[in-house]
Amino acid sequence: MRRTLSISRSFILLAVVSCQIVEAARKPNFVVIFCDDLGYGDLGCFGHPTIQTPYLDRMAAEGQKWTNFYVGASVCTPSRAALLTGRYPIRNGMMSAKRRVLFPDSQGGIPASEVTIAELLKSQGYATAAVGKWHLGHLPQFLPTAHGFDTYWGIPYSNDMDSQKGFPGYRQMAKKDSNYVAPIEQFNVPIVHDTEVIERPADQHTITRRYMQKAIEFIHQHQDEPFFIYLAHSLPHIPLYAGDEFLGNSRRGLFGDVIEEIDAGVGSILATLKDLGLAENTIVVFTSDNGPWLTFDTHGGSAGLLRDGKGTTFEGGMREPTIFWGPGHVKPTVQREMGATMDLLPTFCSLAGFDPPNDRLLDGYDLSSLLLGNTTQSPRDRMFYWREEELYAVRVGPWKAHFITQGCYGREPKREVHDPPQLYHLEHDPAEEYNLAELHSEEIAKIKSIAAEHMKSIQKMENQLTK
């Protein structure tokens, strides 16, 4: 009896010590790899027949491949705002009808009142870096270093901006040649380091490799403290460029070269994490800002079986090929539950063991239980598809109602209001082909009520995109 008690006491003592060790354990590192205009169907593991993505395929097999993962908007600026703030961009002035994204002459950007993932993690002792495309304001007060990032290195807006005269039209050339490479001088975009322009025009041939290298350098430098890296590739947004090692290699032409270079970069980052013994305590997320830009023929990507692409509120515009990887945390599976980039903020807070801000309305849900394999049901059961300053569509469970539709610019661009709304069952009909509005008015009523509740929560901020 004494002996049993003694064992029990030792066991309890051991358990207490273990808990303390766990509590004292380093917070997990986070790496978000965010592509630009990558379509749902552009990776091997999401069904592309000719693009080779062995590293992403392996990442998906070792982690969670998410097949119902959304972005907060179907174009660059608002989608990025959504990811970093955990809120629909209509809430922070980063979404507008007149100008859909920021331009080099814009005077606005992400408001100081917003709280980013980087600010939250920094306050918890994280080293934070933004590498790549920013597109949330290029004036100093809007740059990453003013929003929670210790450092920034990248092109501050889209790689097709600062366009110069006297060059062939990209669209015309893209139509003729899948392998067309535009002169670097045509797009006189800068590279900014923290707040200083250090190169102009950016040498975009090497931009994907250099982004990857910056991320790897940061991992090496901060391997002894928790870190957060937001690596936002400038590509495969047009104009397309690939490094010498990749140019001409893919069966898919230049677009494939670009994806295969990004894929290899992901492989290098995961290998670095493994080599440094950090893999067990790092979560890597791979996704993109919006669907493929279909107006550029083969220089744009593919949404696979999903309808339409970038700029639209069809699934092809806002559902992205997404992978979560983290050998010490993420339970390998194909995850068919819903998630969104806005969920990263509360999920990272949860995984790092602190509460998200409670002084504002967040649109994100904590996905950590799904990632850890502790549940099979997502806390996210709904998605609001905003376009410009209107709520175009709403998904609740498998049902999606389109109150307004508009195809991608250049392709079926007509805005149409639907009453009753179009209704699709996204699990039976992911391609949004079979409108069931006449048969399921009860689902429409339910979605309308949820949409009305959502609208009540919207307090529009000062428009940043038209400043």
Added chain:
Amino acid sequence: MRRTLSISRSFILLAVVSCQIVEAARKPNFVVIFCDDLGYGDLGCFGHPTIQTPYLDRMAAEGQKWTNFYVGASVCTPSRAALLTGRYPIRNGMMSAKRRVLFPDSQGGIPASEVTIAELLKSQGYATAAVGKWHLGHLPQFLPTAHGFDTYWGIPYSNDMDSQKGFPGYRQMAKKDSNYVAPIEQFNVPIVHDTEVIERPADQHTITRRYMQKAIEFIHQHQDEPFFIYLAHSLPHIPLYAGDEFLGNSRRGLFGDVIEEIDAGVGSILATLKDLGLAENTIVVFTSDNGPWLTFDTHGGSAGLLRDGKGTTFEGGMREPTIFWGPGHVKPTVQREMGATMDLLPTFCSLAGFDPPNDRLLDGYDLSSLLLGNTTQSPRDRMFYWREEELYAVRVGPWKAHFITQGCYGREPKREVHDPPQLYHLEHDPAEEYNLAELHSEEIAKIKSIAAEHMKSIQKMENQLTK
């Protein structure tokens, strides 16, 4: 010096003995699992977001996932003839303009003069079984047992035939309900064992499970001799039926239930091969007869990013999600080279160590070097897309020219002749969206010359489908 010689002699002796052992080794077993109307995009590993196919996904990861694998025709009867004979069905009278497939009142079938894979393997000592849908003639002289199979068990034609009056129209019901299950009595199709009808109407609720069980029984019975099993599922051709264990389980509705039951069956077959120690010497091929039947809304499948579906010569009609598995033979990779069901005949001959027939023109290529990983380039560089009695399109390398197009019946059914032909680069543009005919007349000229050469080789046989 003597010692060295002695070692060399021993080594040579050992090598000779090894070679003899290899030569005497059992010929590999072959299992072909052939679905009906499965689309390119209907498996998880080919990008479907809601259908779960964990066993096929693992089969693909352990084997070769083929992304450019074709069938010989875009509807049932001619596609099946192509697989079993290694020849375009126009060569053996199994393709017709008036009737595209065989019907219960048909008097024709696969000619006795044709040589099937089963006949060839049987002549080499293989035990041979056909399980499932036949559709190459239901009169005794056309049944599997008259064409090289020791045994047959299955529905001899499509599962929607022998339709009875007084039931709701399937198309109308399918449009309303993804989970609609038709009464078994509506389709009074028989199950034939060898040449006898043993059940009518076939209980289609259990048909997928029973096919799988028959295949597994045959493996058990013939584990000590080389065997060939042709397991041709009746599903997911409509009407859809799933077993109790699967009904209502899939997020994709009844169509998903069906695929998930087929997937589990594949898992059981591979597990049986492993359990019996046969996996190392068995090659399993999974594919389908043609693309998805798009006229049945959510009761039909999805071609993923490919254009159109069943019945057409677009990629969605004739490119199939294909997996080769064989742990002792097949080198795991994603195979992006071209292959076709017609290649199975010469490939199996090669792997079993004998020559294919030389008294007739075969359209298949030996893919064994690609499967074994001894080469990276397919011997197949071309594909001829026949529809009815006309050559509609030709692929040579990445280029495909459409001389005639016609969408799937019920959807854009208009036949159009194109001069110049439409020209697509299938590797850059797998969805056949961007016609480059005006820019690449040299490719059209090349394809025209190859098409002309092919046409010269065609000697039409007596039409079997209109008998």
